[in-house]
Amino acid sequence: MIAFPNIKINLGLSITEKRPDGYHNLETVFYPVALEDALEIRTSPGTDRKFTLYQHGMEIAGKPEDNLVVKAYLLMDKEFHLPPVEIHLYKHIPSGAGLGGGSSDAAFMLKLLNNHYQLGVSEEQLEVYAATLGADCAFFIKNRPTFAEGIGNIFSPVDLSLSGYQIMIIKPDVFVSTREAFANIRPHHPEYPVKEVIRRPVAEWKDTLINDFEASVFPQHPIIGDIKKELYHHGAIYASMSGSGSSVFGLFAPDALLPEIDWGTDTFCFTGTLK
Numbered sequence: 001m002i003a004f005p006n007i008k009i010n011l012g013l014s015i016t017e018k019r020p021d022g023y024h025n026l027e028t029v030f031y032p033v034a035l036e037d038a039l040e041i042r043t044s045p046g047t048d049r050k051f052t053l054y055q056h057g058m059e060i061a062g063k064p065e066d067n068l069v070v071k072a073y074l075l076m077d078k079e080f081h082l083p084p085v086e087i088h089l090y091k092h093i094p095s096g097a098g099l100g101g102g103s104s105d106a107a108f109m110l111k112l113l114n115n116h117y118q119l120g121v122s123e124e125q126l127e128v129y130a131a132t133l134g135a136d137c138a139f140f141i142k143n144r145p146t147f148a149e150g151i152g153n154i155f156s157p158v159d160l161s162l163s164g165y166q167i168m169i170i171k172p173d174v175f176v177s178t179r180e181a182f183a184n185i186r187p188h189h190p191e192y193p194v195k196e197v198i199r200r201p202v203a204e205w206k207d208t209l210i211n212d213f214e215a216s217v218f219p220q221h222p223i224i225g226d227i228k229k230e231l232y233h234h235g236a237i238y239a240s241m242s243g244s245g246s247s248v249f250g251l252f253a254p255d256a257l258l259p260e261i262d263w264g265t266d267t268f269c270f271t272g273t274l275k
């Protein structure tokens with residue numbers, strides 16, 4: 001059985017408080033975008049190994065047992081005593097991009113196992129499992145536009161459709177550690193709450209829908225700020241870094257002709273249309 005884990009972008013990201021457990025409370029809107037990995041599971045009988053991970057496409061740092069798809073499998077195996085599986089993961093989604101690629105793989109693994117082995121786990125319970133694997137992992141269970149608060153795991157639906165808008169996502173060859181990005185932030189409550197700005201037309205978001213990480217990440221990696229400027233220069237209606245970076249996305253009107261920009265060979269570039 002195969003699934004296609006997609007990414008999220010953050011529309012606004014306010015880091016409001018540091019918590020006693022070291023994590024941060026935040027407010028953001030997650031929006032799904034169809035830049036996808038491919039994830040397949042097959043039962044592999046007659047083997048002692050619980051799992052074998054075959055990786056294709058972009059490389060991911062770390063051992064197989066550190067991969068979030070394996071962590072998701074082991075979590076479900078503990079609860080449901082699953083048969084051994086072969087896992088094929090084809091990575092298209094860049095890592096360290098703020099696009100939630102690893103979290104998405106993990107959430108889709110939970111959904112795949114639930115469907116393939118007919119475990120009968122509810123979406124709500126899958127969200128509980130997902131939240132143990134990564135702060136924004138649970139979003140990918142329902143995978144629809146969502147207002148998130150808490151550490152990024154308390155959800156309410158938002159009435160927002162960007163259907164038809166074109167998106168350009170650019171990720172320079174720069175790795176931003178999510179942990180370090182949080183460490184450099186001074187939390188504060190936003191002048192313009194994300195939930196309110198998002199109700200305004202996209203054309204009004206430019207100076208009010210803020211990703212707090214930009215202020216700490218751009219000075220360290222000026223190239224990321226330059227990409228955002230370039231997207232505006234070429235007609236983006238709204239542009240922002242996603243999550244803790246290093247990717248930047250630009251939203252363009254449905255009928256706009258997307259610019260052809262030479263970002264250089266080490267830069268990842270995706271264009272698509274939002275659903």
Ligand SMILES: C[C@](O)(CO)[C@H](O)COP(=O)(O)OP(=O)(O)OC[C@H]1O[C@@H](n2ccc(N)nc2=O)[C@H](O)[C@@H]1O
Pocket residue numbers: 010013022023024025026028098100103133134135136137150151152178179182242243244
């Ligand atoms: C920044 C976002 O991309 C916004 O969508 C996400 O909240 C990040 O979520 P994520 O990559 O799933 O994050 P995790 O892998 O759970 O956490 C990585 C590290 O970031 C810090 N962290 C993460 C989430 C959060 N609300 N507060 C934090 O301080 C913690 O130091 C944690 O050890």
Ligand SMILES: Nc1ncnc2c1ncn2[C@@H]1O[C@H](COP(=O)(O)OP(=O)(O)OP(=O)(O)O)[C@@H](O)[C@H]1O
Pocket residue numbers: 060061062066067068069094095096097098099100101102103105106136178243244245
């Ligand atoms: N299946 C996976 N895909 C990508 N990275 C994974 C995976 N499993 C574990 N990782 C580890 O997770 C780290 C973060 O990867 P991820 O793609 O989620 O980054 P990100 O885009 O910064 O996500 P986020 O928006 O959640 O911060 C990587 O450095 C990698 O070592």
